[in-house]
Amino acid sequence: FFDNSISLTDDIWPSDKEMVFKVEIEDTISPYRFFINIRNSSSYRYSNIYFFLITEFPGGGMSRDTIECTLADKTGKWLGKGTGKYRDNRVYIRENIRFPRQGTYTLRLNQAMRENKLAGISEAGIRLEKQ
Numbered sequence: 001f002f003d004n005s006i007s008l009t010d011d012i013w014p015s016d017k018e019m020v021f022k023v024e025i026e027d028t029i030s031p032y033r034f035f036i037n038i039r040n041s042s043s044y045r046y047s048n049i050y051f052f053l054i055t056e057f058p059g060g061g062m063s064r065d066t067i068e069c070t071l072a073d074k075t076g077k078w079l080g081k082g083t084g085k086y087r088d089n090r091v092y093i094r095e096n097i098r099f100p101r102q103g104t105y106t107l108r109l110n111q112a113m114r115e116n117k118l119a120g121i122s123e124a125g126i127r128l129e130k131q
Contacts (some may be wrong), residue, residue, distance in 0.1 A: 007127025044120025047072035058103025
């Protein structure tokens with residue numbers, strides 16, 4: 001239904017760089033599955049990443065969530081698909097999401113890793129699938 005990612009220059013995600021996605025919702029009955037897409041390089045220093053997700057509703061109102069995504073197992077092996085320098089991850093977050101209103105939803109994704117310049121992330125995005 002919706003799948004969009006934004007690339008980051010030089011594999012660096014500045015703490016003030018907000019990724020903004022506009023999603024037009026017409027169907028308020030069907031449930032959706034929500035994923036976060038992340039592409040990390042093998043130089044990424046952590047086994048996980050935290051995000052702030054702000055959802056702005058049509059007509060006003062908002063919600064804010066903190067989301068953790070695991071990128072490597074306990075041994076340090078990357079979980080994403082790919083070979084060479086980059087790994088692509090589609091991290092399942094939630095299902096049975098219903099949008100209460102028709103209209104344009106604005107989803108804002110920020111890295112929440114407490115680093116001014118988070119190195120090793122080349123892109124991130126959002127995927128919604130109708131169930």
